[in-house]
Structures are given as C-alpha cells and as structure tokens.
Amino acid sequence: AFRQKLLEWMSHRVHLVYLSAYSPELNLIEILWRQIKYRWLPLTAYRDFATLCSEVIKVLSNYGSEYRITFD
Template sequence: IHKAKAIQPLLALLKQKGLTLHFLPPYSPELNRVEKLWHQMKSEWMAFKARSAATLEADVDKILAGFGSDYRMTFC
C-alpha cells in the first residue's frame, strides 16, 4: 500500500528533502523492531504464568512505563 502509484509524487518530494524510505518485505517480523520488543517482553521480562486479561494488561503497562529505565533493548 505504501508503494502505490498515488503516493509516488509524495515519496519523490520526501526524497528531494533528504528522506529516503526503505520498505520491508511484505512479511518480515524478524526485521520489525516491535516484534523483537514483544518477543523480549514475553520471553525475558515477564514470568511464565497464567494471567487474566487485566493482569496481562497491567504487566505490559508496567514494562512499557519502565521502558528505557528499568527495561532496555539493544539491536545488535
């Protein structure tokens, strides 16, 4: 959708201003940083246990609130 002919003039304008967009392949979760974040949240930062929807939401909120201070990621 982001490569549609209708937005090509806008992409050209952005390129003139120094912004070049590099599109990911259609299905590439290994290249998507948010997928890496969710994986690290589930596999490292959250204990493996049964949760209700409310408890899961609270645990995710706690991690996202502490992201950058209590929880950090590197992309190496």
C-alpha cells in the first residue's frame, strides 16, 4: 500500500526524503547546545553540578544579547 501511495505522490511531484534516525544538524536545539557546550561555557563550569547549572542559566539568560549564533 505504501509503495502504491509513493507512486501516486511522485506523480504529483511529492518526493520523500529519508533522514537518518539521528540528524542533530537538522534539529535547532542541537545547534544551540553545541554552541553552549563547546564555545560559551568555560571549563570551570564543569567543576560541579551546581556550577554547571548556574553557568548554563547565565548563558541562556543572555542568549540574544551577549550570546548569538551566527552562520558565517
């Protein structure tokens, strides 16, 4: 039934794009978390859980003003 429907969709110029089960580059929150983890958090943020939480909150609170994602 799916294959028949697929042929019908293709006749209407509708094409399916198959994605891998894990596609972090297509998920916007993954892009943000990667920036936070690798660019904006200082190494000292990983000292303990409380420090990590406060540093993440600081980054998220200043996102858009102090912290921005640019695609250059």
